[in-house]
Amino acid sequence: MSKKRFFSFVVAIIFLLQVIVPVSNVKAATRDITGAFPLITDVKITDINGKELGDNISKSSEIHINYTWSIPNDQTVNAGDYYTMQLPDEIKIATAIDQPMISPKDGSVVANIHVDTNGKTKITFTSYPSGHSDVLGGFALDCHFNQGKIGNANPIKIDFTVPGLGVVTQGPFNFQQPDPTIVKSGTYNSTTDEITWTVTANKEGVRLSNAVVVDNINNGQAFIDGSVSINGTPAVLGTNYFYDNTSRKLTINMGEITTQQVITFKTSVHNDLATKSQGTYNYTNAAMLNYDYSGTPKSLTSNTVSIPVTVKYISKDGAYDAANKRINWTIKVNESGRTINNAVVTDAIPVGLTIDASTIKVDGATGTDYTISGQNFSYDLKNISSVHTITFSTNVDSTVYNYNNYKNYSNTAFLSGDGVLSGTSSSKVVGVPTNIIQKQGAGYNSSTGVITWKIIVNNNKTNVAAGAKVTDNIPIGQVYVAGSGNLDGVALDDSGYTAATSADTGKTGTFTYTFSSAFSDTHTITFQTKVTDPKVYQANYSGNFNNSVTLTSSDINQTASATQPVSSEIISKTGAGYNYATREIT
Template structure:
């Protein structure tokens, strides 16, 4: 039993070792990261470019300028690094990346490795291949095209960027140009109210330019004295343009002159490279001027003059000003003020007088006369001092024709400001609205006049509260507002155009706060209510009295009929004044009604974009006219369709303020309606109506072209054929009406996310076709197209809904012409009547700061043909690695042949072309081979591509897993040949069960083996990285501590700098390129292509590091077998 168990154990061990070998246990060494202590970066150089793409030769840079970084790297001889090893370093945060950057490192025709720059982590990773194991003196450069990151460059204009290298650190000390609108600015400030001088500040060279023989000139304008002293300070300017005042400069650092009233400051430093502030003060010599304009100019022998102008407003008080400060209607009193010498001038006593004259209908109230000295706060506000005693001036009356007043004479010289205040009162009752003119004149010849309106308050009429439900309005008549003595007062109220009817029970007379006893007046009963009323007061009036009453109103009562749409009310009062003189006064008030009253109805509407329905409300007979045969007509414009189910009639409820709500619904048996051929709705009431009604219904725009942003409708009410309302008009806004296509785009790394909103106005279109033409500096990504339905809310806002299916709901065709210009056509299979959203991406093939745009056109028809166009522009930012570019494009020709006979050209094979981008493959084109077996991809930019066959010709097998990498140079016309093997399909399938083994052994070699070696190995990018291959360049020299632009090329539009290592092609499976590669003559061995077959090369293998021998496993197996043999012999002996 023990023997069997040991045997079983040995078998299990043998099986375990065999499985362990099968799963690939090996002793391969994994790729490692080169230690950061082994810094392989020898040096870094930097070149900065201006907006024109030229190298900046000065030492001050724009904050967002484009930058080229050239890293020089090397590996020490005798290193232990292996294929697959990586070196990682960080790109400083001061540099901005728009997208991931990657590429290959090459030397001659050989590849050294690849690099990747991640825009988010900012990591730069170099991955080496087995080239470094077989070569000495391995070195090269890595170039990154980027720009300064403004968000990371803040504070001081001097910034330090440090990059670790082998010898320590490469330190770049950079000076950035501040964000200032101009290199010179000027400001001035007057020193308070009634200023005596202006303090000026001139900031120069804020852009920190290098200016030879710098000078600032500032002509002093008339009315200002030349400055006595000038101070110059150093000025710190931060990146955001804010300034910090520095130290005062020694006078030896500049000279000042004021010849011909021109202030000139000459700087001794030559050149100046910093900002400065010049300060000086000018005395005001002309106090009559209210503003001063001053211009300073900065210039130099190498500097075009630049100017800055400042205007300083000087606030001086007036020499003389007259003001009417208040008016009291109850006492007919006016309050006056005179502002004298508010400019604080020096006035001798002989000229220190004022003459004041006003209408003779006014009388001076002597006890109201007062004079106050005045001082001013910092903003010119007056501060009154103590009352000036009457011993310091004299006041004498004076008169002129139609005028009277006074003369004020000060008894001493004055140099301060004074305010004179007093009151006047009407000398007799004010029966009419008028005005009082008051003029003051000073001893210095100044004069000022003010006119003050005054109003009569003997008789004032107004309308009050209005109740539109009951059609009643309240009226008020105010009598004797200025408390005159009146007797035999009679008030007659009339309605000159009728339309009003007095409600006698509402008539009241008030005196003060209480109601006047009816025994104090009589109301004439002989006057009809529609004519007004007459009231007679039995006793004299000495104070204010108010009459309140209400009237009904109705436009049908207006006479002549239709002559007015508002209501007029006139009051007349007759009385005897205190001198027993007969007086009369007449006033009229107009009650302006709501539009619903004037039109006898209204119309309103709202639009529901979710259902494309308009809900209309027509209010008719607002004024409650009696109508025998009421008919409402409403023409439905813009091809509206009535939704008959929604039509309903309601009794109208009118609130006192005139607003309306729906009341009870009216039974359908009480009215009927129809739509005629002109799309006019006619609704007829079957019985006479006496009150207001609201008609509510919905119309639909579904199935129509919604071309306009508004829909207008007009309804009208008739009594049979006689109009009994005005036109009842309404306009409804249609959100996005007339909007057929809109587009917007947003850059995301090296792609642009486009979104097209289609038919947001929700017109119904047949044969809807969207044509989009992008500019040639972008490539459409075929697999990113997605078309969505939308959800539209009642307000017309659109959100994305379910996705539609291509070739079921729509077709999409992308065309590319010989120049590379692309166009896509999206055709809706069925008519559309709602909004759609199309999303897709394009790959940016532009240079930094280029404009990428798309023109999109939507066309369709619905009775008429509609074509709408829109254009969207985007300025893109692009970061790049090594490589060059030009204005030409290349092409790729794919030839399809039979694997056993190359002369047989195969049509009908479909190939997809992918562009490598950010470690991803983006499909940019699909072509099918023509009768010559050729599929042409044109308009291609330089870069790395992959060709995949998606459909084989009829009768041939598809190898869907094969990929054919292609590396395309700028402007290159490249061709490859791809083979296919015929499908093996038995003509007569066997019906019997096959035997366990075939009758013969098939041959191990095909009867027609293809050529073992292609005519020339094709180009391909062995890495998965994106950037384009470029010719090799010489190693960059040791950099300086600041950008060294002289040796760097300019990255103009369409170009970017080349790196030292360049990309070299290597063989790809399944391709038969036409050109023949040249052999490398360098000291390093070249990478020669291996023999392959046309229908598929052996897949390229990654470099392997470490031990991969199977000896250990084999020895273990032999040991176990020997152990089993010995144990078996031992058991047999036993």
């Protein structure tokens, strides 16, 4: 056989063998060996130096979780096989951990450990375990306690769930815990005259032994038996709580507590309020929490709460009705909602006001049980236990409107009845604006030196008799401008103006107007005066000019004054700018 034919034969044989016996290059599949055998044999929490944590541990402490591990010789662990476990919630992983698991025999890497920030741990093995026996050792994870997951009720245990081994409990640990608190609050019910007090103790959830809340009921309050509840459940007298009528001490026994406790109870202030006059009264209360903490007796006092209670038997209000020239009064009785038998309201109407009986109403309905004797008004409400509202109107005496003075009417209403202290009352002052004549400066013309004056007559719209006369003396320094008089926009002739004599040093003339007929509406008179001093209107000047007017009739004699600011400017000078290049000011 030639060499060429022999070579071809060998190649054919090799190809045939490759088809019959293919070369394998497939790796073995990795396995999850979690729980297949107890890889982790123990867990222990220590400080970062490997020492016991001791007592009074900070909840943010840096710690080590120390694991021991072992691979039994009868177990096969290949490269890529893995084991998973979960750290408890009380452990915090700030940043992911990646570290090797080392054999203490020769320092070889047995596996690689990865712990994510949620505490999920995965141990992935190298090929080392498959080629060695008696593979065992330990590792430590550097981490912290999860402060938000560590409870407040010492002692605290932390459970590690270890696949293949079970639950390993670490502790008990005594952590640094917040101090418990006690907070007091209260609400008043005006219908029952009862105050509901709320005591919130140990909202921090600290473990407390022999916990007792003590509450001394202050004078003016009466403890209501059977009103105590603990966390919404009615408490039993003699079992959960005790009350001493002599010392006025309420004691609530809670024993050992590890959670917030909410205690409510009621006190009555009804009898105390019955002795009070109108006003606001404060009822105060505080509570005390006594307890043992780690064998040491301790005590806390709550905030002092002050509950304002208003006693309002009667209140008076009023408002002026300008359109109808009357005052509308409102009397509210028994706003505190107390039971008052034989309730009677009396009201002495001020002089100058006359009650209109047709306007008397109680709770919106026409009133009937009243009497009016002169200026005295009274209403018999009989027996009441709720609020009632009395309303009525008083007409204002028309003579009030003949003046410019602001008139105040002070009115007081009294309430009498069973249990109501003598002199219980409420007052209200209502003002009536009166303005029979008014004077105004209506403007100054600096180019002519002329001032315009305005006189408003009977702004009150009262009845003014015929013959009412307006008199305005023009002061020195001004002269009347002929033909400038107007009444309600209609020109007046100058027959009402009289120039003063040369001997008169108080005025330059007198402007008058007489109303020939009676009237009840408002009238407006205007006229002008000219400033006589050229130093005022022909120079730079600023000042005030005054003028007064008087209204007289058979029952009116009132004067009003006005001021008109006067300002004249003949010449002025301002700087327009500065040229830096030429240093010139414009």
